[in-house]
Amino acid sequence: MSAPLVDIRNVSHRFGQLSVLKNVSLAIEPGSYTILLGPSGSGKTTLLSILGGFVTPSEGKVFIRGADCTAVPPAKRPTTTVFQDYALFPHMSVGGNVGFGLRMQGVDGAARAAKARDALTLVGLAAAFDKKPHQLSGGQRQRVALARALVIEPAVLLLDEPLGALDLKLRRQMQDELKAIQKRVGTAFIHVTHDQEEAMALADLCVVMNDGRIEDEGSPERVYARPATRFSATFMGESTILAGTVTEARNGTVTAMTAVGPISLPGASPAGAKVALAIRPEHIALGEAKGDIALGTAKVGDVVFQGSFKRVLATSTQDTALQFIAKAPASATIQAGDTISVSCNAQDIILLAD
């Protein structure tokens, strides 16, 4: 097995007294699209800055292509960054911006212009070569920043919330293009975002971060279906969380006592352990018992029509601290104020240590 392209080993970082990264290790494969997903303050941007060379970690090492890059300055490492504010050079033309990295490598003018044009064609902006950055729209500047970073063929492209400044429609469109461009150039992309939809759409490897730690990493499908921690169950998509205590564990089946009664499900937790049972909204059934596990009754608080479905928030009658989040079909006749029974299937419940 070949060594990973990027190998982050036991990296910790502090800003003064504040510990922002706590012993983070992560391996990234060549040609993959990695998303660092987390709320603000989770350390994801600091981790990206460490990869880009703008921050030297307090502890730990970073290897890129097998070489120790921990203290190598940005100019000398095989990474380039697409900044959140694009950071285009305002006094240079778009062509000058894209050709800047090649100019620093000593590539002559004609070859530089040709490569810059190719890179601009890749991002669909071939016509903008002679324009100035201030003549472009936000989405176009984003593309120029991407072309500028890709043209010098980095081993890893780092993207710091690249879609954060765009409006929703443009964001979804750029998201698809980013994925297509990544597939075409084959460069490993590492992309920081707090948008879980972006993460699910783009990632080969989704890394969920919280409070300076990696909570979960894996394919987005796996992270969504079987989140490793309570945090990733609530941050990567929504979940209803049932707190409980294991009363019995045998033969791969666990029985937990919860506010809505005992629930048996497949899993392995020792008796007496505090657990959280997470259930995705689409797995919660409302109305007459459909699932094999009854979750009591609930009073519907809010029904939000979302086009293809209705998002239902309901408060358990048994425990008012328990909020059910469910997805009902668009045709459902549920209304706020209704009291309905709630159920689900045992295999859809995610057992998490609490």
Next chain:
Amino acid sequence: MRAAVRLAAWVYAIAIYGFIFLPVVVLVLFSLQATSFPIPPFTGPSLRWYQAVLSDARLTSALANSLLVAVLSSLASVTLGFLSAWGFARFVLPGSAILRGLITLPLTVSYLIIGMGLLVLFNWAGVPKSLLAAGIGHVVINLPLCFAIIYSQMGDHQINIERAARDLGAAEWKVLLMITVPVMAPAIFAGFFLSMTFSWDEFVISFLLTRFETTLPVEIWNLLRSGLNPKTNAVGSLVFAVSIFMVVFFELTLLRRKPA
């Protein structure tokens, strides 16, 4: 009642502007005098005194000296001011606020004190009175100004632009020359032209620090010692015109910004 208030406002405005500009107007007007004394009645217009100024070797060489000192001392001020502004804006320095205060402090010290201090210092160090000494004096007074102008324009939004250049492989000096200087160009030009303006008509420091070769303001002062004559008006008008030109240039470079 309201008409009276408006009238009073107009009278007040005219009085204020008259107070400020009448001396200059009188100076320029009598530089065009045809006869030998810059006193009423006005006998011009005539350019004979301008011709006299331009054919006076001492005045023209002083004018060239002034330009030389202004350009070179402003270049030095703006370079040092830019580098110190960049240092303070981009790096965490111990006692940064105190050091920034110290660097701008000469703005509040009288030119006379600075001139005398330099005179004593140069005497002690064995630096003769010269245009170079006066030029150094002008750097002392103009560096804080350049620093303040450039530092005020050096915002955080340029940090990522510099980072991007570094990220793309630029060495530090290339980042400065190819990115920071062009991006800061309006502030740098503004600092340069304001320094030029101040150096151009600075008298006290030049007077204290030059001897045989001297600058135009000192030469005008020499001229005035032999009494008033329209030639002094003419040379004064020339100095004024150049100052106006530089201030206008300063305003244009600082205020006319490209749309972001």
